[in-house]
Amino acid sequence: MPAGFSALDFYYILPELLLTGGAMVVLLLAVLTPRNDNLLLGVSLGTLVASVLSVSLFSGLDVTAARGLLAVDSFAAFFKFIVLLSAGLTMLMSAPYLRVEGLKAGEYYFLILCATLGMMFMASGVDLITLFIGLETMAVSFYILAGFLKPNPRSNEAAVKYFLLGAFSLGVLLYGMSLVYGATGTTSLQGIAVALSGQSPSMVIVLAVVLIGAGMGFKIAAVPFHMWAPDVYEGAPTPVTAFLSVGSKAASFAMLLRIFVEALPAVAADWSALFWVLAVLTMTLGNIAALTQSNLKRMLAYSSIAHAGYLLIGVVVGTERGVASMLVYLGVYLFMQLGAFAIVVAMRRSDVVGDELKDLGGLFRRSPAAAFMMLLFMLSLGGIPPTAGFMGKVWLFGAAVDAGFVWLAVIAVANSAVSLYYYLRVVVFMWMHEDAQPGSPLVFGPAMTVALGIAILGTVVFGIYPQLLFEQAQAAAGTLEGFSATVALR
Amino acid sequence: MLDAYIPVLLFVLVAIGFAIFTLMVSSLVQSSRYNRVKLEPYECGIEPVTDARDRYSVRYYLIAMLFVIFDVETVFMFPWAVIMDELALFGLIEMLVFLFILVLGYVYAWRKGALEWA
Numbered sequence: 170m171p172a173g174f175s176a177l178d179f180y181y182i183l184p185e186l187l188l189t190g191g192a193m194v195v196l197l198l199a200v201l202t203p204r205n206d207n208l209l210l211g212v213s214l215g216t217l218v219a220s221v222l223s224v225s226l227f228s229g230l231d232v233t234a235a236r237g238l239l240a241v242d243s244f245a246a247f248f249k250f251i252v253l254l255s256a257g258l259t260m261l262m263s264a265p266y267l268r269v270e271g272l273k274a275g276e277y278y279f280l281i282l283c284a285t286l287g288m289m290f291m292a293s294g295v296d297l298i299t300l301f302i303g304l305e306t307m308a309v310s311f312y313i314l315a316g317f318l319k320p321n322p323r324s325n326e327a328a329v330k331y332f333l334l335g336a337f338s339l340g341v342l343l344y345g346m347s348l349v350y351g352a353t354g355t356t357s358l359q360g361i362a363v364a365l366s367g368q369s370p371s372m373v374i375v376l377a378v379v380l381i382g383a384g385m386g387f388k389i390a391a392v393p394f395h396m397w398a399p400d401v402y403e404g405a406p407t408p409v410t411a412f413l414s415v416g417s418k419a420a421s422f423a424m425l426l427r428i429f430v431e432a433l434p435a436v437a438a439d440w441s442a443l444f445w446v447l448a449v450l451t452m453t454l455g456n457i458a459a460l461t462q463s464n465l466k467r468m469l470a471y472s473s474i475a476h477a478g479y480l481l482i483g484v485v486v487g488t489e490r491g492v493a494s495m496l497v498y499l500g501v502y503l504f505m506q507l508g509a510f511a512i513v514v515a516m517r518r519s520d521v522v523g524d525e526l527k528d529l530g531g532l533f534r535r536s537p538a539a540a541f542m543m544l545l546f547m548l549s550l551g552g553i554p555p556t557a558g559f560m561g562k563v564w565l566f567g568a569a570v571d572a573g574f575v576w577l578a579v580i581a582v583a584n585s586a587v588s589l590y591y592y593l594r595v596v597v598f599m600w601m602h603e604d605a606q607p608g609s610p611l612v613f614g615p616a617m618t619v620a621l622g623i624a625i626l627g628t629v630v631f632g633i634y635p636q637l638l639f640e641q642a643q644a645a646a647g648t649l650e651g652f653s654a655t656v657a658l659r
Numbered sequence: 660m661l662d663a664y665i666p667v668l669l670f671v672l673v674a675i676g677f678a679i680f681t682l683m684v685s686s687l688v689q690s691s692r693y694n695r696v697k698l699e700p701y702e703c704g705i706e707p708v709t710d711a712r713d714r715y716s717v718r719y720y721l722i723a724m725l726f727v728i729f730d731v732e733t734v735f736m737f738p739w740a741v742i743m744d745e746l747a748l749f750g751l752i753e754m755l756v757f758l759f760i761l762v763l764g765y766v767y768a769w770r771k772g773a774l775e776w777a
Contacts, residue, residue, distance in 0.1 A: 174749075193763055196767055197763065199767070200766070
């Protein structure tokens with residue numbers, strides 16, 4: 170074996186190796202037994218479960234592997250759990266959707282697994298190159314997934330838009346990374362932090378911060394880099410939209426935290442100010458634009474932009490408490506956002522597209538169960554107690570106040586109040602509006618029931634008993650390096 | 660800090676100057692006699708038979724993409740072959756894993772009928 174590598178390195182990437190192997194099996198099965206959807210779903214879910222189990226093998230570890238390219242720590246593990254869980258829920262809710270749309274299941278699950286693989290490397294990479302390759306793996310899979318409804322022009326538009334803008338933003342990101350490499354001579358996050366410590370930051374590094382911030386801002390759909398999000402979210406197949414708004418966002422936040430907190434604590438004052446502006450713009454514009462949407466997927470897209478704004482508060486605060494509460498919020502957001510999308514997926518039947526707000530008209534009378542579940546997710550997204558969304562917001566805004574960002578917290582709370590209008594509008598449609606075209610009745614198959622069950626469980630349990638999630642987030646944030654330097658600068 | 664970039668500026672100026680100078684000199688000394696052969700798209704090459712703006716099969720793209728994949732594979736194998744002694748058995752296994760994944764994609768493309776021209 171070449172110097173610096175050992176058998177242990179392969180042990181440490183076991184979750185990723187399992188995922189790669191599973192994806193290859195799924196691709197082979199896709200051509201051998203293309204019509205056996207249940208088998209394909211089973212193998213894909215089995216792969217995810219095996220990966221989850223192998224991630225938990227490393228709990229409590231805090232080491233780097235593969236010549237310092239990857240970190241195996243609680244931070245990576247936390248994000249891997251989030252990513253794998255959101256991939257699993259996405260697959261479960263995809264099963265009925267693929268049948269209705271007549272899509273090929275094999276390639277679909279294969280691409281979801283590939284995207285998940287990329288996200289896992291984004292969570293554990295501690296080198297600019299590893300992070301970039303992870304991001305690229307994820308992005309390329311999503312470009313194809315966004316256009317998976319081949320005969321649908323809107324889906325094609327989504328794929329082309331996402332591809333062109335995504336490629337451009339990756340270029341901007343890479344430019345920023347190359348400037349960092351030029352200034353420090355290393356791509357290792359630890360090495361960059363060491364090279365930058367103890368000297369006044371040069372213009373090059375500040376420019377790099379702006380470029381990397383813009384590139385990552387695109388991935389998390391932060392204003393003013395959010396233009397692609399509504400169109401792509403609306404055009405892409407609904408489960409893909411769900412995965413895009415949760416998995417992709419979580420992994421991008423992991424990468425953003427790694428780069429800025431671990432590698433660039435020397436310019437923390439600069440990027441903290443940058444993200445302050447981005448956070449305020451993102452939550453305000455996202456919420457205001459969501460007010461007038463008549464398409465459910467588009468509304469959820471703007472709402473997810475607004476949530477990215479809330480999440481950015483954690484980055485602005487930049488302390489261990491800030492990051493921990495951000496992780497809590499991501500964990501909570503996973504359940505409520507995927508739950509809301511699962512209902513939209515269930516609304517898609519052979520004779521109804523069902524992603525317009527008016528399609529929800531009188532849903533309470535036709536399918537009370539679906540209406541009550543949607544009510545729960547909407548309340549949670551709006552941040553009403555005793556749902557998990559409330560707990561997430563309390564921790565996040567509390568962290569901002571704690572660190573002295575009172576105005577940021579005030580703006581965020583005002584924004585949450587605004588957001589209640591459009592979340593409750595959905596409820597008004599379901600209960601008070603006249604019936605929409607009935608179409609065939611809503612059916613919840615076994616896979617969909619499991620997905621919704623997990624989403625509800627998460628939304629309710631973490632609303633009443635957030636302790637479990639909070640402890641995990643605290644431990645995860647603790648393993649992120651670079652906080653001491655951040656605090657010392659202030 | 661900007662002082663360090665003066666050579667770059669000089670380099671850019673020289674590059675622009677060189678281009679302008681060459682164009683001017685050639686326009687002064689060249690002889691311009693146009694005839695039929697000169698105005699063809701490819702002065703020395705196969706004569707075009709039809710207009711280039713024509714519809715052609717999308718399969719060209721498919722074949723081109725497959726070609727690029729296997730082309731890059733070969734590019735990846737060259738540096739490995741050069742230092743094979745150093746990488747020894749570990750390098751061989753790594754390369755076999757890489758080829759295995761690639762063959763898997765090949766099998767997929769084959770079974771999907773991407774290689775059939777019809």
